[in-house]
Amino acid sequence: MAVAEPKGRSLVRGASRPAGGLLLRSASLSYLGVMVLLPLVALGYESTLPGTAAFLKALSDPFARHALWLTFVTAAAMVVINAVTGTATAWVLVRYPFPGKGFVNALIDLPFAVPTVVTGLMLVALYGPTSVLGAFLDRNGWGIIYQKPGIILALLFVTYPFVVRSVQPVLLEMDRAEEEAAVTLGASPFTVFRRITLPTLWPAILTGTALSFSRALGEFGSVVMVAGNRPLETKTGPMYIFGEIESGNRHGAMVVSVVLLACSLGVLVVLNRLQRRGGEPGHGR
């Protein structure tokens, strides 16, 4: 035992356990390389293979540009709505007691669990032209399904949990002494929220919105069910990519893919930087 002890201590470091540790490390890194890095490299390489001019030409295709524009506009609209409703939901869930709270809290994550195609079908079932509500809305010129509002609605459903779930823990751990002090000094509830609560919540709201924006840029399953796939009207970026793959224009599909991917990755990288600067512990670092 006396001999084994120093050896046992040194065993804890991976570097001094060459055979097994190295095998584990190389196996898991190879898996990551083959599964994630290689596909990424392949996409980047193949999309730029015909040269910069061809890349820019594919990007200047009016259908591609409209699809990208639509993706960004709908994602931006969704983010604005979600920032407000998500924060309000987290607030109500943490601060106010009401019957059925556990039920609502559990169901917040439902959009993460339900398949996106099913989400799309749900919205079609409710707002589609065959439903009573959908027919009524259509008659009054408030069509949702196969229109742009349908896309935003699908994105809202799919990304609803992001803001709620990033704001909720911050609200739970927040020290309420400052708010109470403000109340005793005569501040109105709105002032307290604006001057004290919101500055604390701000980073969490930003995290949630950035995650939902990044997710929305790539959303396909729910959007394809509700958007109606009309070019230059309701065709989003991912739908354009799929259409181009189907029709054999793989380069066009790759170029739009690179742009979308760069944007959603960019959002996440910026978010990561901000979090680290803010002293918040980065996820898994």
Add this chain to the structure above:
Amino acid sequence: MAVDVATQAPPAVPRRPTPNAWGRRLLTAAVLGWFALLILVPTLALVRGAFSGGLAPFWQALSSPDALRAFRLTIGITLVATALNTVFGLAFAVVLVRHRFWGKTLADGLVDLPFAVSPIIAGLMLVILYGPQGWIGRWLESAGVRVVYAWPGMALATAFVTLPFVVREVVPVLREFGVEQEEVSYTLGAGRWTTFWRVTLPSVRWGLAYGVTLTVARSLGEFGALLVVSGNILGRTQTATLYVHDGIESFNTEGAYAASVLLAGVSFVLLIGMETLRKRVEARERPE
């Protein structure tokens, strides 16, 4: 609400509950209304649509040979992808937390990449690599192995999309757990394998279970990547989600609704499982 005011307000601070009470009620009502409109009502509309003709057509639609085949394929793909990502996810989490190596930050970032990739783009990437003229597919094709437009490609696509879940759930638990107990185990003479099975694995089990549940839920529902990779050959590469999509396209609405309700039901059960597991994980991360 009345209970809260009665028990908490008087001893704490001199609050003025009357002007706030209406604001509270209004905000609660607004949030619950939004939640119902966004989540509950569409869910109910789906269920209503599926059972509009009663139970018999629902069962009939689900027990059609195409639907059964689609669900069987979905289950098979889910099993393969989950098994792959559980084993490698666990291994990678251990490597990420316990080992020090060059390029660790890059590897850490790469794990999250699939979350940022649109499913359609994931499918496209796999076609570039494993398609008949692809980088790797070219060689596999001449060896007689078909990946894209067949189930291996679909399992690969599902594994790509769900890769981060297990790693992301196990890493924080493993970090929290620390190395002390493993050190004790080594000092007492246990080997690395025994230590892993008897000390490390039991300590991360709830985090692992949570990650696996997320993986299963996402695998069952994957659609975009499969649509690109499968070629959607009826009866051969049609999964449950593709069956729903095609049902709507080809006016087999009963089938689409029935399959959707089943998928939604399964994801609901998984969600309840996740809630339970998350409470366990949180209890473990915060022992007090």
